[in-house]
Structure formats: structure tokens, C-alpha cells
Amino acid sequence: MAKVDLNSDMGEGFGPWPMGDDAALLRIVTSANVACGFHAGDPDVMARTMRLAVENGVGIGAHPGFPDLQGFGRRKMEVPHGTLANMVRYQVGAAAAMAASVGGRLRHLKLHGALANMAAEDAGMARVCYEAALGVQPDLVVMVLAATEQEQAARSLGCALAREIFADRAYEDDATLVDRRKPGAVIHDPARAAERMVAMVRAGAIIAESGRQIPTRIDTICLHGDTAEAVGIARAVRAGLEAAGVGVAPI
Secondary structure, three states: OOOOEEEEEEEOOOEEEOOOOHHHHHOOOEEEEEEEOOOOOOHHHHHHHHHHHOOOOOOEEEEEEOOOOOOOOOOOOOOHHHHHHHHHHHHHHHHHHHHHHHOOOOOEOOOOHHHHHHHOOHHHHHHHHHHHHHOOOOEEEEEEEEEOHHHHHHHOOOOOOOEEOOOOOOOOOOOOOOOOOOOOOOOOOOOHHHHHHHHHHHEEEOOOOOOOOOEEOOOOOOOOOOOOOHHHHHHHHHHHHHOOOOOOOOO
């Protein structure tokens, strides 16, 4: 039976401003990508989210992004590679320490937002980020956007990697995500999200909006935690996969 991991970006509140229903998502997903304070999150939110992940047996990952709280890490930045490496090290180090403090251990890395999108088109940039993270913790599993330059960078490093697709995002023909500013870029209907994921896992391919299929291994599916429909989509995707005979298990 085919198996796939379900991951979600979370820990994205800040101070008194909550975002998403992390507690509900942590009863559905198998991996949590926890914001590290640069694009979202703070020490209290990180600790609370990671503690809940440990209690639910969910794998903990670092989710580093650009230092862009106001823009939620979705604005592109031009950052020298040396500085970028230090930004990633700083965030991964914080995530590893916080995970240990609540009885867990950091298991994986996943880039966030504009940083992830830029690295999906620039293998050199992706490699800088991954080398920096692995320098902090060499046994991290690197989650990569499947069939993009992120995957090429991780493969060149010979590290453990998990190829990711998105349940709630539309795809271009080159396997990159449709820009959020375009209509239809974000999928809000849980039934449609579940149908798409079952179709892609069965096909062993990303299915772009044009209908083009991009063959890839699929190790993990992302369910974003910051939309109103997040929990509904997560439940629908998990139920759809299990009904189709696809097992859900951690990477």
C-alpha cells in the first residue's frame, strides 16, 4: 500500500494574535512545520506548538523564512548568501532548542513562503539554505518542492529528502506554484483538494492547471494551516487518501 506523510505549516501566531487552529490540525497531520520567529511565531508560540506536536506524536520541523513579519514572509528579498545561511542557521538552532525543551527532537526542515519559492527556481540559493541547516543538524530530512530546483539541490547534497506537493495550491507547468495574486492559485474547497491529491498520488505526478502531468515521487502533502478552510481541507484530504487505499504515515 502506498503511504504518504501529511504536513502543515503552523505556529504562525505572534503575541496576542492567533492564526490557524493548530490543535485541531495536530490531530490530523503527521508532520508540523513550525515558524521560527522571522516570518511568524515567537518563543511562546513555538514552545506551545511543539509541545502539542509531541503530545500528538507528530514530527517537528523547522520552517525558516525571510525576516518579514508584516508580509508574512511572502515578499521577495535579495539577501547575500552568507547572510541567508546565517538566517537559516539562527532559525534552525532556535527550533532545535525549543523542540528539545518540550521533550521532542527536530526532524525535518522546510523553507517558507518567498524564500521557498525563490529556492524552487534557484538551486544555488536552495543549496545555501540546506547546507546551513544541515550544518546545525546533519540528520535533518529536507522537505523539497517536488520536481523543482529545491529537489536538485537536496539531491546534490546527498541528504535525506522528502518530496512535497500542495493540497491547496495550483501548479504551473514547471511544477512551481501559481502566484497567489492570480485567480485560482489557492484552493478553498475541501472536496476538490482531496480529489486532486488522490489523483496526483495515483498518477505519481504533479498535475498542473493546464492538465500537464509532471512525474515525481510524492512523499508528503502540505495542508496550509493559515486559511479558514484549513482543518476542513486536512480532514477531507486524509479521508480521501485513506478511502483510496493510501496510508498516512510520518516521513
